[in-house]
Amino acid sequence: DTGVSQDPRHKITKRGQNVTFRCDPISEHNRLYWYRQTLGQGPEFLTYFQNEAQLEKSRLLSDRFSAERPKGSFSTLEIQRTEQGDSAMYLCASSLVGTGGGGYTFGSGTRLTVV
Amino acid sequence: AQTVTQSQPEMSVQEAETVTLSCTYDTSENNYYLFWYKQPPSRQMILVIRQEAYKQQNATENRFSVNFQKAAKSFSLKISDSQLGDTAMYFCAFIYNNNDMRFGAGTRLTVKP
Numbered sequence: 001d002t003g004v005s006q007d008p009r010h011k012i013t014k015r016g017q018n019v020t021f022r023c024d025p026i027s028e029h030n031r032l033y034w035y036r037q038t039l040g041q042g043p044e045f046l047t048y049f050q051n052e053a054q055l056e057k058s059r060l061l062s063d064r065f066s067a068e069r070p071k072g073s074f075s076t077l078e079i080q081r082t083e084q085g086d087s088a089m090y091l092c093a094s095s096l097v098g099t100g101g102g103g104y105t106f107g108s109g110t111r112l113t114v115v
Numbered sequence: 116a117q118t119v120t121q122s123q124p125e126m127s128v129q130e131a132e133t134v135t136l137s138c139t140y141d142t143s144e145n146n147y148y149l150f151w152y153k154q155p156p157s158r159q160m161i162l163v164i165r166q167e168a169y170k171q172q173n174a175t176e177n178r179f180s181v182n183f184q185k186a187a188k189s190f191s192l193k194i195s196d197s198q199l200g201d202t203a204m205y206f207c208a209f210i211y212n213n214n215d216m217r218f219g220a221g222t223r224l225t226v227k228p
Contacts, residue, residue: 004159033215033216040124040220040221041220041221042119042121042206042208042218042219042220042221043160043206043216043218044218045215045216045217048215056215091160093160093216101148101165101167101210102165103148103150103152103162103165103208103210103216104162104216105162106152106159106160106161107159108158108159109159
């Protein structure tokens with residue numbers, strides 16, 4: 001297993017366009033998390049899945065943000081009608097349920113720039 | 116509310132010396148976990164060290180150790196014999212009851228040759 005993979009590493013988009021990011025977690029991990037990290041700040045929680053169920057989505061930043069994990073494996077995060085304020089690093093992490101004390105394994109992130 | 120505060124935005128240390136990064140947190144929970152993550156420039160977050168709140172003994176991982184003061188809600192990271200590769204952002208984080216992990220704003224550490 002090569003860890004948590006995120007694709008793409010970088011995305012430049014024009015304001016108003018839709019973007020989609022993909023995350024492949026560690027295969028045996030059943031929890032998957034999405035975070036946003038802006039420059040000079042710590043990661044900010046967005047949403048998480050346990051298997052295919054999205055257990056928390058109230059902290060997605062707006063209704064322009066949505067996430068899926070259709071088969072309980074990889075996940076996608078979509079931002080519709082992007083705004084300049086959406087420019088940030090989007091991080092994905094995974095863990096095994098019940099092992100939160102072991103910490104999360106993070107991917108390298110997708111850096112979004114909205115121009 | 117569960118919050119994590121890192122009061123040192125930036126720190127620097129000479130190679131081979133020791134540096135301590137500070138972290139405080141706020142929670143009413145009794146059982147939780149604390150972490151320090153390292154984020155090198157343009158690279159992924161890596162777990163450095165973890166501490167279980169119900170353990171009084173401070174965690175140690177090679178050159179990295181913590182000073183966990185539960186009553187004071189303090190969780191500092193000590194890096195001994197600093198190396199150039201330790202240059203990175205360091206984030207203190209907190210988790211309880213399988214909820215989402217909360218992070219501080221980070222401390223940018225620079226190790227100078």
